[in-house]
Amino acid sequence: MNEDTFKPKYPIREAARRLNVSVHTLRMYEREGLILPFQKETGHRLFSDSDIVRLQCIRLAINQKKLSIAGIRSMLSLIPCWKIVSCTEQDRLNCQSYSESKKPCWTYNHVNNLCASIECVKCEVYLSFQDCSNVKEAIKNITS
Amino acid sequence: MNEDTFKPKYPIREAARRLNVSVHTLRMYEREGLILPFQKETGHRLFSDSDIVRLQCIRLAINQKKLSIAGIRSMLSLIPCWKIVSCTEQDRLNCQSYSESKKPCWTYNHVNNLCASIECVKCEVYLSFQDCSNVKEAIKNITS
DNA sequence: ATAAGTTGATATTTATAAATATCAACAATT
DNA sequence: AATTGTTGATATTTATAAATATCAACTTAT
Numbered sequence: 001m002n003e004d005t006f007k008p009k010y011p012i013r014e015a016a017r018r019l020n021v022s023v024h025t026l027r028m029y030e031r032e033g034l035i036l037p038f039q040k041e042t043g044h045r046l047f048s049d050s051d052i053v054r055l056q057c058i059r060l061a062i063n064q065k066k067l068s069i070a071g072i073r074s075m076l077s078l079i080p081c082w083k084i085v086s087c088t089e090q091d092r093l094n095c096q097s098y099s100e101s102k103k104p105c106w107t108y109n110h111v112n113n114l115c116a117s118i119e120c121v122k123c124e125v126y127l128s129f130q131d132c133s134n135v136k137e138a139i140k141n142i143t144s
Numbered sequence: 145m146n147e148d149t150f151k152p153k154y155p156i157r158e159a160a161r162r163l164n165v166s167v168h169t170l171r172m173y174e175r176e177g178l179i180l181p182f183q184k185e186t187g188h189r190l191f192s193d194s195d196i197v198r199l200q201c202i203r204l205a206i207n208q209k210k211l212s213i214a215g216i217r218s219m220l221s222l223i224p225c226w227k228i229v230s231c232t233e234q235d236r237l238n239c240q241s242y243s244e245s246k247k248p249c250w251t252y253n254h255v256n257n258l259c260a261s262i263e264c265v266k267c268e269v270y271l272s273f274q275d276c277s278n279v280k281e282a283i284k285n286i287t288s
Numbered sequence: 289a290t291a292a293g294t295t296g297a298t299a300t301t302t303a304t305a306a307a308t309a310t311c312a313a314c315a316a317t318t
Numbered sequence: 319a320a321t322t323g324t325t326g327a328t329a330t331t332t333a334t335a336a337a338t339a340t341c342a343a344c345t346t347a348t
Binding site for chain 1: 323335337338339345346347
């Protein structure tokens with residue numbers, strides 16, 4: 001976890017090569033809400049080392065742990081983001097992600113709350129769940 | 145939710161008939177940790193109306209929401225049981241379910257903690273998650 | 289210029305989870 | 319007695335998610 005862990009680096013083809021999956025698969029994971037890669041103003045994606053680790057966790061969850069993409073999405077939807085970014089009660093009331101729970105918070109278009117002023121791709125919630133099996137730890141931490 | 149919601153009633157064959165699945169499938173769900181039906185001293189299972197509802201939710205999760213059994217198990221593993229049954233810190237330290245997070249708490253053989261003196265099948269944690277999509281609500285409740 | 293990227297759609301392949309269907313040997317229920 | 323239940327194992331079927339492979343039309347990078 002050095003200083004450029006989160007630095008956008010690899011074009012999609014290179015990321016796919018490193019993960020041994022197809023380019024299409026990476027776009028699918030994005031469409032499904034599992035990842036949120038950096039995009040240049042031109043629309044071209046650049047993947048960071050953190051993204052690679054995140055994707056390795058996703059691959060592990062699918063191939064070894066036998067979770068479906070929907071299952072991973074459901075797990076990520078349980079991250080108590082409102083505690084991590086310190087939402088006010090009013091923020092929560094205005095948050096679709098808080099009231100629903102079908103998609104990870106970073107897949108929503110946030111309006112009228114704390115997250116409206118944050119880019120999800122740079123948000124602590126997204127960045128700290130590089131490893132998708134850490135959701136329970138997060139729940140423990142906020143309740144202790 | 146009347147007084148006999150949780151009363152053991154239906155033999156496995158009758159439960160399977162009501163849910164339109166095979167008897168084997170119900171046993172599989174149990175082996176996978178998703179359900180915990182009452183068992184007579186003879187080993188014969190009896191399913192309650194609550195079990196039927198629970199199983200309907202499981203069927204919905206698999207067939208409509210596209211979760212795998214492993215995915216449902218992972219979701220249920222995130223229930224903050226230690227808050228629901230008011231574990232002490234020492235209870236938590238002695239709890240395999242707290243330290244791991246691969247199976248729902250009711251699938252563990254509890255020793256040296258609060259749950260050692262409770263039958264999981266009668267525990268509030270198990271009984272209150274009849275609807276497996278309520279995990280986020282539970283997380284919200286304990287953090288507010 | 290060539291290579292690599294984009295979106296969006298569609299079609300196919302592949303892998304495998306989910307479910308069913310079997311055994312056998314035995315016990316409990318009605 | 320006949321039915322329904324138990325465990326445990328195995329084998330097969332079925333459904334479908336996951337992944338790949340295609341298009342086309344276009345844009346960006348080197």
